[in-house]
Amino acid sequence: MSFRAVCKADVVKSVIDSLSTLVDEAKFQVAPEGLEVLAVDAAHVAMIDLSLSKAAFKNFEADEMELGIDIDKLSDAVRLAGADDEVEIVLEDEGLLRLEIGNLTRRMSLVDTSGMTDPKIPDLELPAMIKMPGAELDRGIKAAEGISDHVALHATAGGFELSAEGDMDSVNLNLEKDTLLEHRASEEVRSLFSLDYFSNMVKVAKDAGTVQLRLGNDYPVRLGFEFADGEGEVTYLLAPRIESA
Amino acid sequence: MSFRAVCKADVVKSVIDSLSTLVDEAKFQVAPEGLEVLAVDAAHVAMIDLSLSKAAFKNFEADEMELGIDIDKLSDAVRLAGADDEVEIVLEDEGLLRLEIGNLTRRMSLVDTSGMTDPKIPDLELPAMIKMPGAELDRGIKAAEGISDHVALHATAGGFELSAEGDMDSVNLNLEKDTLLEHRASEEVRSLFSLDYFSNMVKVAKDAGTVQLRLGNDYPVRLGFEFADGEGEVTYLLAPRIESA
Amino acid sequence: MSFRAVCKADVVKSVIDSLSTLVDEAKFQVAPEGLEVLAVDAAHVAMIDLSLSKAAFKNFEADEMELGIDIDKLSDAVRLAGADDEVEIVLEDEGLLRLEIGNLTRRMSLVDTSGMTDPKIPDLELPAMIKMPGAELDRGIKAAEGISDHVALHATAGGFELSAEGDMDSVNLNLEKDTLLEHRASEEVRSLFSLDYFSNMVKVAKDAGTVQLRLGNDYPVRLGFEFADGEGEVTYLLAPRIESA
Numbered sequence: 111m112s113f114r115a116v117c118k119a120d121v122v123k124s125v126i127d128s129l130s131t132l133v134d135e136a137k138f139q140v141a142p143e144g145l146e147v148l149a150v151d152a153a154h155v156a157m158i159d160l161s162l163s164k165a166a167f168k169n170f171e172a173d174e175m176e177l178g179i180d181i182d183k184l185s186d187a188v189r190l191a192g193a194d195d196e197v198e199i200v201l202e203d204e205g206l207l208r209l210e211i212g213n214l215t216r217r218m219s220l221v222d223t224s225g226m227t228d229p230k231i232p233d234l235e236l237p238a239m240i241k242m243p244g245a246e247l248d249r250g251i252k253a254a255e256g257i258s259d260h261v262a263l264h265a266t267a268g269g270f271e272l273s274a275e276g277d278m279d280s281v282n283l284n285l286e287k288d289t290l291l292e293h294r295a296s297e298e299v300r301s302l303f304s305l306d307y308f309s310n311m312v313k314v315a316k317d318a319g320t321v322q323l324r325l326g327n328d329y330p331v332r333l334g335f336e337f338a339d340g341e342g343e344v345t346y347l348l349a350p351r352i353e354s355a
Numbered sequence: 356m357s358f359r360a361v362c363k364a365d366v367v368k369s370v371i372d373s374l375s376t377l378v379d380e381a382k383f384q385v386a387p388e389g390l391e392v393l394a395v396d397a398a399h400v401a402m403i404d405l406s407l408s409k410a411a412f413k414n415f416e417a418d419e420m421e422l423g424i425d426i427d428k429l430s431d432a433v434r435l436a437g438a439d440d441e442v443e444i445v446l447e448d449e450g451l452l453r454l455e456i457g458n459l460t461r462r463m464s465l466v467d468t469s470g471m472t473d474p475k476i477p478d479l480e481l482p483a484m485i486k487m488p489g490a491e492l493d494r495g496i497k498a499a500e501g502i503s504d505h506v507a508l509h510a511t512a513g514g515f516e517l518s519a520e521g522d523m524d525s526v527n528l529n530l531e532k533d534t535l536l537e538h539r540a541s542e543e544v545r546s547l548f549s550l551d552y553f554s555n556m557v558k559v560a561k562d563a564g565t566v567q568l569r570l571g572n573d574y575p576v577r578l579g580f581e582f583a584d585g586e587g588e589v590t591y592l593l594a595p596r597i598e599s600a
Numbered sequence: 601m602s603f604r605a606v607c608k609a610d611v612v613k614s615v616i617d618s619l620s621t622l623v624d625e626a627k628f629q630v631a632p633e634g635l636e637v638l639a640v641d642a643a644h645v646a647m648i649d650l651s652l653s654k655a656a657f658k659n660f661e662a663d664e665m666e667l668g669i670d671i672d673k674l675s676d677a678v679r680l681a682g683a684d685d686e687v688e689i690v691l692e693d694e695g696l697l698r699l700e701i702g703n704l705t706r707r708m709s710l711v712d713t714s715g716m717t718d719p720k721i722p723d724l725e726l727p728a729m730i731k732m733p734g735a736e737l738d739r740g741i742k743a744a745e746g747i748s749d750h751v752a753l754h755a756t757a758g759g760f761e762l763s764a765e766g767d768m769d770s771v772n773l774n775l776e777k778d779t780l781l782e783h784r785a786s787e788e789v790r791s792l793f794s795l796d797y798f799s800n801m802v803k804v805a806k807d808a809g810t811v812q813l814r815l816g817n818d819y820p821v822r823l824g825f826e827f828a829d830g831e832g833e834v835t836y837l838l839a840p841r842i843e844s845a
Contacts, residue, residue, distance in 0.1 A: 183769065186746040190739055206768070213736070213775055214743055219768030246458070249435055253459055256431040278451070278464030279428065285458055491703070494680055498704055501676040523696070523709030524673065530703055 113140060113177070113201035116169040117338075119191035119211070122199075124337040125160065126185045127317075128344045131310040132158050137223045138177040144170070150229040156307050157229055157347040166341035168196065177207070178221035187216040231347070236324035236332055238265035238299045241292035242285060244316030244335065247272070247323075250283030251309045257281050260351055262302050265295040265325050274305070291320060299327045301350040308333075311346045318344075328352075358385060358422070358446035361414040362583075364436035364456070367444075369582040370405065371430045372562075373589045376555040377403050382468045383422040389415070395474045401552050402474055402592040411586035413441065422452070423466030432461040476592070481569035481577055483510035483544045486537035487530060489561030489580065492517070492568075495528030496554045502526050505596055507547050510540040510570050519550070536565060544572045546595040553578075556591045563589075573597075603630060603667070603691035606659040607828075609681035609701070612689075614827040615650065616675045617807075618834045621800040622648050627713045628667040634660070640719045646797050647719055647837040656831035658686065667697070668711035677706040721837070726814035726822055728755035728789045731782035732775060734806030734825065737762070737813075740773030741799045747771050750841055752792050755785040755815050764795070781810060789817045791840040798823075801836045808834075818842075 125147075129136050132151040139146045144163040150156070164170040188197055191211045198210040202217070209216040254261050254274035264271040270290060272283040287293045311333050315321045318335035325331055334345045370392075374381050377396040384391045389408040395401070409415040433442055436456045443455040447462070454461040499506050499519035509516040515535060517528040532538045556578050560566045563580035570576055578591045615637075619626050622641040629636045634653040640646070654660040678687055681701045688700040692707070699706040744751050744764035754761040759776040760783070777783045801823050805811045808825035815821055823836045 183746070187743070190742055213773055213779070214740065215770075215772040215774065216743060217768075217770040249457075250459065252435055253432070253461060256428070278462075280460075280462045282460040283458055284460065289458070495704065497680055498677070498706060501673070523707075525705075525707040527705040528703055529705065534703070 111173050111175050111201065113172045113175065114169070114199070115167050115172065116196055116198045117167040118193065119188050119195045119197050120193040121162070121166055121338045121342065122184070122188050122197055123193070124317075124342065125162065126181055126188070127314050128160055128337075129158060130181045130185065131314055132156055132346075134182060135178060135180050135221045135226070137226045137228075138179055140172045140175050140177055142172055142174070145172075148229050148231070150227070151307075155304065155349050156311070157231070159231055159345045159347075160343070162338060162342040166338040175201075176223045177201070178223035178226065179207070180218070180221050183218045187211075187218065190214070232330075234326065234330060234332070234347075236326045236329060237297055238295040238323075238325040239292065240265060240270045240290055240295075240323045240325070241320055242270070242290050242323075244312065244318055244321040246283075246285070247321060248312050248316040250281070251305070251312050253281045253283070254305060255309065259305050260302055261305050261308060262300060263323065263325055263331060264298075264300040265293075265323075266298045267295055269293065270323075292322075297327075299325050299329075301325060301328050301331060302352075303331060303348055304351055307348050311348065314344075315346075356418050356420050356446065358417045358420065359414070359444070360412050360417065361441055361443045362412040363438065364433050364440045364442050365438040366407070366411055366583045366587065367429070367433050367442055368438070369562075369587065370407065371426055371433070372559050373405055373582075374403060375426045375430065376559055377401055377591075379427060380423060380425050380466045380471070382471045382473075383424055385417045385420050385422055387417055387419070390417075393474050393476070395472070396552075400549065400594050401556070402476070404476055404590045404592075405587070407583060407587040411583040420446075421468045422446070423468035423471065424452070425463070425466050428463045432456075432463065435459070477575075479571065479575060479577070479592075481571045481574060482542055483540040483568075483570040484537065485510060485515045485535055485540075485568045485570070486565055487515070487535050487568075489557065489563055489566040491528075491530070492566060493557050493561040495526070496550070496557050498526045498528070499550060500554065504550050505547055506550050506553060507545060508568065508570055508576060509543075509545045510538075510568075511543045512540055514538065515568075537567075542572075544570050544574075546570060546573050546576060547597075548576060548593055549596055552593050556593065560589070560591075601663050601665050601691065603662045603665065604659070604689070605657050605662065606686055606688045607657040608683065609678050609685045609687050610683040611652070611656055611828045611832065612674070612678050612687055613683070614807075614832065615652065616671055616678070617804050618650055618827075619648060620671045620675065621804055622646055622836075624672060625668060625670050625711050625716070627716045627718075628669055630662045630665050630667055632662055632664070635662075638719050638721070640717070641797075645794065645839050646801070647721070649721055649835045649837075650833070652828060652832040656828040665691075666713045667691070668713035668716065669697070670708070670711050673708045677701075677708065680704070722820075724816065724820060724822070724837075726816045726819060727787055728785040728813075728815040729782065730755060730760045730780055730785075730813045730815070731810055732760070732780050732813075734802065734808055734811040736773075736775070737811060738802050738806040740771070741795070741802050743771045743773070744795060745799065749795050750792055751795050751798060752790060753813065753815055753821060754788075754790045755783075755813075756788045757785055759783065760813075782812075787817075789815050789819075791815060791818050791821060792842075793821060793838055794841055797838050801838065805834075805836075 258274040503519040
């Protein structure tokens, strides 16, 4: 079993940022074509599906295998690298990962993956699809944070709305159809989400530029974005909250 | 009763910064020509008189009325706007204020003003007047903070002095007459002030560029500055401390 | 007894930074040619020898004397000055130091030096010598901080290595001979140091550009660097830790 990958530090940092909002440790499914991580948060409210193709790397040689990685340790190891610095990641024989960043060598033990479950991505029909700049969504989320602990996402034929309601106060981010990058909504749909989770996901997504939302009626939201010049992809899935009457 | 005002976000932010050092909620006296806020801090040590003319707004249409505003909520609502972003503020029928910032709509409940007092600005003879860059005054204040919890302000025919005395240590900021922007002091005057209050006022004032001080002998200090290109004006009044023998 | 010195604020700031990692108060040995501080930390693990020649000052007139200085107070007094602002330091008759920074005057009481010991610099044979950019050493230290509370410094004929070992994880900074600015190591030497102390010293040293290390086998490390355009010099001495078997 061999694994050797070389890429820019900021690709590794994107992977770390995407995963660390949900989990502390993750099982990386490695194959000759690239890698994938499927993970669920401890409360089973949210899921991530992250994939990174071989083309995102300067060099990528890998057999099929699983690598259990402590995200904090990985973060600690690459935080000293500049965004354009190269990181070389090699599997050493004793179940150790070796990172080379310039003159620095970091060896970290792998985590046992036998206790980690393989979440299945549910097959969901989500009729509405919206694309917008992540920064716009983030602004709505930040405004909602002072008002409530949950947000409603709402797609209509006319556009997209994010709203939060307090006792007397409220926030609405209203984006009409033609101000969105893409918009598909044959029927009107609306779901409610925990602001805590959603805000963390949007914070990660906004650095990617464009984010895609897929929505249903009282259904999970699917938030997707690309990184590493399109060679990496993250899809978050977040369960809805039940709206109290 | 109608109220509708449009202005740049940084004008609202100046109002918020000026008021929030003294109060959490404030009664805005609105009239067709502009608005004014008179407020006293909870300990009745300091007072603010803030006025903002209609000309500071891109658009201003208002009947005579009082608006009770929670400063924190207002701050929360406009902190996401860039300095040059436009904020539209409208009174909705049910005693709600609506803020529009780009695509974002924020509704906030007004605060009951019936319990808020109307402070009267005392009619004080303050013989000495000094104008200087706020940054200079701020530097003296910051140096004093490590030494004492109060400062003496001192105007003479020769200039202006700020001083703080510790057990053994001391700080003096000495500005001679001709280094000041303006200086009027027929008699020598000196008063002592709580550093806590005065430092907060100076912190707000220093962003305005020029600050004006009016001083008497063991009398309150009046600290004034303009904002919104001269269309807004803040006057702080701070009671003196009794100098222990 | 007279003392009067004028220099740029950043020279004073370098002195403060160098000393404050080890001590709160220090005895400055002043002479007509310049000044020197010898100090040991409270735990007697580390020592500093700081010297600053008369040439580092714009103006320096001093008799032989000792000045006991509270480093925090000195820091507080000069933190408001820009790096290029001039600071004038004068001894006033009553055992007070007067600092003049622009229009600001700060008087601070001197500390009694009678209780302060005069540490003797041990005469050590440290066979290995290495010079490198402080930033490089700092990077190795930062990577080690997540792994262990101590680091090994290791010089061989081939170069220099810094390493830290955790239970399973490790960090190595490996610098080959020809990537170092200077390198002298007739024999192989290795010593272990508390990361806490060493990291603080390196943090101060890295701003100086080049740092010099002198090493022996289970011997103290001597870390030296220059400041104030070469007119100031700091030598830290740090005792080794015993390597557990």
